[in-house]
Amino acid sequence: MAPATVSRFLNGGIELPPATAERIRSAIAELGYRPNPYARSLSRGRTDMLALAIPDIQNAFFSQLASAVDRCAEEQNLSLLLCSTANKTARELDFIERLRRRFFDGLLLATNHADDGTLAEAINTADSNIVLVDEDVPGARVAKVFSDNEQGGFLAGSHILAAGHRAIAYIGGPPKLMSTVERRQGLSNAISASSDARLVCCLEHDYTREHGRAAMAEIIAHHRDVTAVFAGSDEITLGVLEVLREHGLRVACDLSLVTFDDVGLLHLLDPPVTAIRQPTAEIGRKAFERLAAAITGESVEIATERLPVRLVERASVAAPRRA
Template sequence: MATLSDVAAEAGVSPTAVSRYLNNRIDLPQATRDRIDAAIAKLDYRPNLLARRLSTGKSEAFALVTPDIANPFFAELAAAVERQAHANGYSVYITSTGGHADAEMNAIRRMADSHVDGLIMTTNRVDDGSLANLLAGRENVVLLDEDIDGVSVPRVFVDNAEGTYLAAKHLIAMGHRDIALIGGPHRLMSVNERLAGFTRAMDEAGLPVRPGWVLLGDYTRDYGVAAASVLLDAVDPPTAILACSDYIAIGVMQVVREHGLSIPNDISLVGFDDMAFAALVDPPLTTIRQPVAAMGELAVKHLLALLEGQTPAAETRLPVELVTRQSVAPPSRKALK
């Protein structure tokens, strides 16, 4: 294998100059940079990563903590983080926690042990204070998608309330008055904000938000099944359901079919996320599109800024949009009686 000295000899410079060039610690004339790059390519030189990390004091790696990499939403988010990190010379270590507190805390401790240069944290549970205590005072951390109370680090979220506001307004404009909402865990930031957006749209239309028609549990297909079963088994079911994730919406679709009903003829449905499968299900799902790739990319940019001693915005909210497909129609005459 070619060595640093081999590259230096080929390029006609000192080994120290090559080392400093590779570590971005020297400003060389373009002609010199070109000779070093050409020598590296010709000799197929591979830097000694361990030596480089010892020299720079950096691992050149980030940690991404995600609740469930099998979930298409978090998989897309992780892919965006990896792309942006790799483009800037960083590897990404991904921990899929399954929503378990111990796994989340272990990932944070690994950062404290200098195994990574920074951490992008996503969670799907309400913190009991444990995560906040571990993150308190730590640098080079960015929160993504969900908040953790008591932590002062840059955050990247979407406009959750605007999303459900647009969804509810769309259902109301289509003639629906009896609208239910199925959401994630009670007290989670996104859940509270999406409920607030829904409530705002209903209030503006002079429509009641029935307590029995707001069901909060998990952002999962299984919870969509359980909640939709409760709603459709009622004597007076809603004519429309706003599912606060596309995964929940898939569960709702299953229950609607099991009850011998159809979407949107018997009940209308709106999701939240716009995962790739949303356009492929039958009927194609009307949903709120989150800019998932932009979220992941911005989180990495914020982390890089922190590493460079800069101060990113304390909180960034990315816009969402309503994507209309075929899962919403005016309520049937039978439902209006």
């Protein structure tokens, strides 16, 4: 029997008489044959592998995102290559080049830094099988799936104002990053609706614990009138909490706090921290669906999809302290 006929049978391309099919199966069992996935990929022009490139594998948000995408890939019998870029442009460009060379069929890319145009150009000239997740690369003409950051900032601001706070600080990520700008804008929109409230300061650098520590220390030193803080990520919030503890200050009693993400164990803290929750699993699922559709040749709209966030009220916001 011709090898091509056996190959087509094993791949489901043809049906053979029961006796012939049984002979093939018996031979496979006797020889212990296992298909070579690499040879199969070459013949089909596909690897059945997707890549997810994230800035920091230790960050709880990106870990949950990776878990959601991995579940989707498993359901579709696809392999997932998890790539950590350390938030470096050079490594992001390397994974885009690997996609161009067909190391995998598609790339989900989550960056966490501002782009000077280099990344956008590489994305636009590489392949349509790229979906941006969580953060934008301005000018990139691919499908994008984000949270509604501005809605989150507005919800946080409105909740803080409802508790009676009028002097508020924002600790955000990199100043030119989409999420930083939009979360700040949402907070500003809420504050501007109040005649006597003000945004005392915006301290923006990185979505890291170190930045949270430095920003909270600056607020304590130079902005003692601030009674509430909106932190742009859980990582920033952890740094804020460390500094408050070092200064003997209590969340809610001395300073109200709302964070963005809600991917950690905030409900176990004392007091539990109020948060704007991102739909992390849904972001991963939506991005995966768009990428899978593009790979199979379906028409995928090059547009931005924003998923709604929600306020998870706990106990970290209370009426402002007395002077």
